[in-house]
Amino acid sequence: MSAPLDFLKIFAGQIRSAGIRFAITSGMACVHYGLQQTTKDSDWIIAPEDMGKLRELLSCLEQASPAWRISYRSICGAPLDLEYIAMGWTSHLSVWDGPASPEHKVDIFGKPPRVRADDLAVDAEGWATRHVVAQMKRTDRPKDWPIVHGLGRQLGERGRPEALLHLQEYQALISTGTATDPATRARLALRRPLLRVFESPSPPVVDEVERLLLIERLIWECVNAQRHGQYTRAWKEFFRSWRKEDGWIWPTQKPFLAQHQQLLSAARAHRLQPNPLASLPRHELLLAALTKVANLTAATQSELDQVCPPLDELLP
Secondary structure, eight states: OOOHHHHHHHHHHHHHHTTOOEEEEHHHHHHHTTSOSOOSEEEEEEOGGGHHHHHHHHHHHHTSSSOOEEEEOSSSOOOSSHHHHTTTOEEEEEEEOSTTOOOEEEEEESSOTTOOGGGOOBOTTSBBOHHHHHHHTOSSOGGGHHHHHHHHHHHHHTTOGGGGGTOOSHHHHHHHHHTSOHHHHHHHHTTOGGGGGGGSSSOOOHHHHHHHHHHHHHHHHHHHHHHHHHHHHHHHHHHHHHTTSTTOOSSOSSOHHHHHHHHHHHHHHTTOOSOGGGGSOHHHHHHHHHHHHHHHHOOOHHHHHHHOOOHHHHOO
């Protein structure tokens, strides 16, 4: 029986031995970086091209001694297949690494939300960098934003200029920004336009910056809610159709590969969209989010323009 952190190390070792490229992110990474006390789930970024290797590994673990048990979970998620994972879907698994093991909930990403491909990096132990974790934590859940700021603080303490992309409090933003050379600030402002407040000859006003921080955060939240909603609607439409099949049961007690083939066949037969965002152009998704932010905050177009990140940052 393995506790969550022990399981994490065991599973990481198995994945590494199988030659699978991975990064540990989200909750467990926040525990690792000292910003969260505990979590029972683990989130993994796996190179989409390595999904076949991962399925083979999971099947082998079911035949190991002691045998593991691996199952898909019933919540919204796609097959562990390149066709879906490369398009931003997540696969949700339950793993038991022995007869007396508790359930370990494992979420697999191939194209993690809000993370640009050129940003994706890991350390020697397989942990996603603070910058990557901060990008993934820019969700529509209020509890995640203190973590974004905390990771920004840690990056600043280590002299990393990308701290300026994540800081969410006026004083920390101002002190870090004024200590950063103008050329670096200008480069980072291409990703976070709010940083252009430092271009003014007079010091940024507290109330104005705090309002811009609020508007900026709401843009991230609303864009994420719009994005997630596309995947949720696609899953619900597929799931409603699939469960009408005679004798439908999900998940089953079958071995993992049999479960996988069942889910993949169903996804194709009942037309689970590989890319739910394809039906809604990114600029339209952003426009819907900006309209909501303006309604919530009475933000002017000028304020929205001051803080709205580029599309490739919001929806890479």
